[in-house]
Amino acid sequence: MxxxxxxxxxxxxxxxxxxxxxxxxxxxxxxxxxxxxxVLNNAPLARYIAPTTKKRIEEVAKKLGYRPNAMARFLRSKxxxxxxxxxxxxxxxxxxxxxxxxxxxxxxxxxxxxxxxxHNQRNRFERYLEMLLEHHVEALIVVANWLxxxxxxxxxxxxxxxxxxxxxxxxxxxxxxxxxxxxEAGGRLALEHxxxxxxxxxxxxxxPKMLIDSAPRWKGIxxxxxxxxxxxxxxxxxxxxxSFDPNSGFEGGYRFTEELLQxxxxxxxxxxxxDLTALGAIRALTKAxxxxxxxxxxxxxxxxxxxxxxxxxxxxxxxxxxxxxxLAVNIVMEGVNAGLEKRDWSISRHKMNPELVIRDSTQAAVxxxxxD
Amino acid sequence: MxxxxxxxxxxxxxxxxxxxxxxxxxxxxxxxxxxxxxVLNNAPLARYIAPTTKKRIEEVAKKLGYRPNAMARFLRSKxxxxxxxxxxxxxxxxxxxxxxxxxxxxxxxxxxxxxxxxHNQRNRFERYLEMLLEHHVEALIVVANWLxxxxxxxxxxxxxxxxxxxxxxxxxxxxxxxxxxxxEAGGRLALEHxxxxxxxxxxxxxxPKMLIDSAPRWKGIxxxxxxxxxxxxxxxxxxxxxSFDPNSGFEGGYRFTEELLQxxxxxxxxxxxxDLTALGAIRALTKAxxxxxxxxxxxxxxxxxxxxxxxxxxxxxxxxxxxxxxLAVNIVMEGVNAGLEKRDWSISRHKMNPELVIRDSTQAAVxxxxxD
DNA sequence: CGGCCTTATTCAATCGTTTCAATGTTCAAT
DNA sequence: ATTGAACATTGAAACGATTGAATAAGGCCG
Numbered sequence: 001m002x003x004x005x006x007x008x009x010x011x012x013x014x015x016x017x018x019x020x021x022x023x024x025x026x027x028x029x030x031x032x033x034x035x036x037x038x039v040l041n042n043a044p045l046a047r048y049i050a051p052t053t054k055k056r057i058e059e060v061a062k063k064l065g066y067r068p069n070a071m072a073r074f075l076r077s078k079x080x081x082x083x084x085x086x087x088x089x090x091x092x093x094x095x096x097x098x099x100x101x102x103x104x105x106x107x108x109x110x111x112x113x114x115x116x117x118x119h120n121q122r123n124r125f126e127r128y129l130e131m132l133l134e135h136h137v138e139a140l141i142v143v144a145n146w147l148x149x150x151x152x153x154x155x156x157x158x159x160x161x162x163x164x165x166x167x168x169x170x171x172x173x174x175x176x177x178x179x180x181x182x183x184e185a186g187g188r189l190a191l192e193h194x195x196x197x198x199x200x201x202x203x204x205x206x207x208p209k210m211l212i213d214s215a216p217r218w219k220g221i222x223x224x225x226x227x228x229x230x231x232x233x234x235x236x237x238x239x240x241x242x243s244f245d246p247n248s249g250f251e252g253g254y255r256f257t258e259e260l261l262q263x264x265x266x267x268x269x270x271x272x273x274x275d276l277t278a279l280g281a282i283r284a285l286t287k288a289x290x291x292x293x294x295x296x297x298x299x300x301x302x303x304x305x306x307x308x309x310x311x312x313x314x315x316x317x318x319x320x321x322x323x324x325x326x327l328a329v330n331i332v333m334e335g336v337n338a339g340l341e342k343r344d345w346s347i348s349r350h351k352m353n354p355e356l357v358i359r360d361s362t363q364a365a366v367x368x369x370x371x372d
Numbered sequence: 373m374x375x376x377x378x379x380x381x382x383x384x385x386x387x388x389x390x391x392x393x394x395x396x397x398x399x400x401x402x403x404x405x406x407x408x409x410x411v412l413n414n415a416p417l418a419r420y421i422a423p424t425t426k427k428r429i430e431e432v433a434k435k436l437g438y439r440p441n442a443m444a445r446f447l448r449s450k451x452x453x454x455x456x457x458x459x460x461x462x463x464x465x466x467x468x469x470x471x472x473x474x475x476x477x478x479x480x481x482x483x484x485x486x487x488x489x490x491h492n493q494r495n496r497f498e499r500y501l502e503m504l505l506e507h508h509v510e511a512l513i514v515v516a517n518w519l520x521x522x523x524x525x526x527x528x529x530x531x532x533x534x535x536x537x538x539x540x541x542x543x544x545x546x547x548x549x550x551x552x553x554x555x556e557a558g559g560r561l562a563l564e565h566x567x568x569x570x571x572x573x574x575x576x577x578x579x580p581k582m583l584i585d586s587a588p589r590w591k592g593i594x595x596x597x598x599x600x601x602x603x604x605x606x607x608x609x610x611x612x613x614x615s616f617d618p619n620s621g622f623e624g625g626y627r628f629t630e631e632l633l634q635x636x637x638x639x640x641x642x643x644x645x646x647d648l649t650a651l652g653a654i655r656a657l658t659k660a661x662x663x664x665x666x667x668x669x670x671x672x673x674x675x676x677x678x679x680x681x682x683x684x685x686x687x688x689x690x691x692x693x694x695x696x697x698x699l700a701v702n703i704v705m706e707g708v709n710a711g712l713e714k715r716d717w718s719i720s721r722h723k724m725n726p727e728l729v730i731r732d733s734t735q736a737a738v739x740x741x742x743x744d
Numbered sequence: 745c746g747g748c749c750t751t752a753t754t755c756a757a758t759c760g761t762t763t764c765a766a767t768g769t770t771c772a773a774t
Numbered sequence: 775a776t777t778g779a780a781c782a783t784t785g786a787a788a789c790g791a792t793t794g795a796a797t798a799a800g801g802c803c804g
Contacts, residue, residue, distance in 0.1 A: 019532070019760095021759095021760055021761090022760065022761065023760075023761095031783075031784085032783070032784045032785080033760085033761080033762090033784090034762080034763080034783075034784055034785075034786090035782085035783060035784070037761065037762055037763080038762090038763085038783090041761095041762080043762080043763080045763085045782090045783090047781090048780080048781050048782050048783080049781090049782065049783080050781085050782065050783090053782080053783085067502070067505055067506050068506060068760085068761075069447075069506070069508065069759090069760050069761070070506045070507045070508065071443040071444075071446040071447055071452065071507075071508060071759090071760080071761090072443075072447055072759070072760030072761045072762090072789090073760075073761050073762075074443040074761090074789085075441075075443050075444055075447060075759090075760080075761070075762090075788090075789040075790065075791090076760085076761050076762040076763075076788070076789055077761075077762060077763090077789090078789085080443065081507075082486070082507070085487070090468060090471060090472055090475070091468065091469075091472060091677070093677070093678075096462060096463065096468060097463075099462060099487075100462055100463060100489065103462070103487065103488075103489050104489075104491075107496075107499075107500075110503070112486050112488075112503055112504075112507055113486070113487045114454070114484050114485070114486055114487070115457070115471075115475060115485045115486070115487040116475075116484075117472065117475050117476075119476075124479075127479075128479075130439070131482070131484055132484075133439055134439050134440060134441070134442045135442045135443075135453075135454070135484055136441065136442065136443060160391070247681075250681055276681070279681055279683075282683060283683055286683060305463070305465070306465075306678040306681065306682075309619075309622055309648070309651055309678065309682070310678075310681070310682060310683065311651075311654060311655055311658060311682065311683050391790095393789095393790060393791085394790065394791060395790075395791095403753075403754090404753070404754050404755080405754090405790090405791080405792095406753075406754055406755075406756095406792080406793080407752085407753060407754070409791065409792060409793085410753090410792090410793090413792080415792080415793080417752095417753090417793085419751095420750085420751050420752055420753080421751090421752065421753080422751085422752065422753090425752080425753085440790085440791075441789090441790055441791065442791095443789090443790080443791090444759090444789070444790035444791040444792090445790080445791050445792075446759085446791090447758085447759040447760065447761090447789090447790080447791070447792090448758070448759050448790085448791055448792040448793075449759090449791080449792060449793090450759085
């Protein structure tokens, strides 16, 4: 454990614990627990309860400071009013805005998020899943941009009728809803921007194969390049290795940019797989005396919170992270309600539109006479 | 809601839901529910249970995939195995490492964190508190570096015997444990570093009055200055205004540094209240043509994750954020156990030691002949 | 052989809600 | 006057675990 300057002990603590139950409200108001329950939950039967009764009960409940016991309630009604929110690595700056989006949407529905972080470890993921099931979460949201988990998850969940949604990743098969950014469109957006600025010699640092985002982004790039007649020089294309460390993008961007510079092939712009990679690239460029954006434009992807704070601030393709969190909640809530009303419902897969955010790391290419 | 390219509807979904209860394990193993419970929880009475019986029951439970129902268990045993974790603004980069520390420690104890984010709003804080109480969290951890909440919290909690701890903030009064960094030591550390590097003309951007960290940091600075015979020029000291936006530090650092530069008083180093402020300051300096660290050293405070990624990377005073989260969990767990065993126990207040992290934003002062 | 301790297991009450079915009313319609 | 809705409320059985008290069967001792 951490050293810590003599902890100051302060005050004795003990105490009596008197929780107010529904029975108390019933006794105190002169009605039965059943009536109280019906009134306080505004259950269907509440239609028949006399307004004066309702008022009385509500008054008493408030005066006594009655708080329903979520556990007891669950036991009877099967509703825990909680949702599991699993991250594969909360340390990834990508996650914070998503978390906020999820939290906010759940809050609107008076659901409570149970937070789980797999630390990129499979067994930890499984253990958490177990814990979430024990706590009978009504739904599960999984945030990841890659995944080792297969059918196991799905089996356990759909057997128990728990609606799930993934963010930033799609389950193979058609059993779990998902919310992703349209990576292909994003890739196109970024390259289009550089192209419009007049860049023709562009270097690329592609994402790791493991990440589901990598391929479509590259596809978007290629498609645009093709349609615009832009040639992509294979000597200016590198691909990040697979890694579990969310900060490895920075490191990778740095090293690969050094590598690119050593190749002595001129490029006036660099497109990085994501923001962290871009930041690493900028660091390497700056160190090598290449000014950004004067001598080389750099564009990232994601628009994580630090991108606007970096120097120079980063031009990037924004994922609507908060909105994605929101949407995932709406999806699972829809599933929960469907289950409640014994309706059938359908899995859905969403691709959100990315958005180009132009900041200081890109500028128009300087015209050069010598090509190559 | 967000636009999203035609969501693809995929597959029908419905299903049967067969949960395995303890009764199932009992029937299937030929013993009674009581025995099963005793065995599976390794309760005191388990001492008397025949080893063969234990084995049998455990086998059956595993084979059936029995999962205890946390809610039902709570109802009888009063233990929810959950802890409320309240943030005042998860968007603050300060929070992520703390969250990880908390999550990790709870995981070790098989507790589940219920996540709450007050968004800096008092009513939201109160509503969440309500929800957490309804879910009967066994303890509460509050992460904040400032606060509007008063005795209300304390009253509700100690009445219900819920141990609480705050991180980054101390409750006035002596009823809630707390974990903080030793701000005074941190302030000293930072200034000491600049002083050792030979800086004598140092500008300061102090923290907002509202923040509990501001005063002690400044005190540490003053004390060191006094002991080292360093003079602090009041014309080089500014104080950030109060604000709820966690990113306002950057903005403030930027503006105040511009302001400082306009004053035409030379300074060779700048000490910012926190990392974001420092980053804002660096931005302003760079824009004004003052190179960091060549012409001006900058030091921050906190060591939030982006500080190592900025350009130049930031010299700063590290708060052991993850360890602080950890410690807070240990504290409340101790409280929970004490309550369980009807022991008395004591509130504690910790001040963790900060640590100087030297990176690229500081370097030795160039000797100048002209002073003033 | 009867009493007592130890071992092994079970009974049954309980936690705080929800909800189905039941019990009375009242009142309009046959 | 009888019926049957609609209204207003309640009794009591769940829900799935935990746990103190009870039961029962050996084993040991005097």
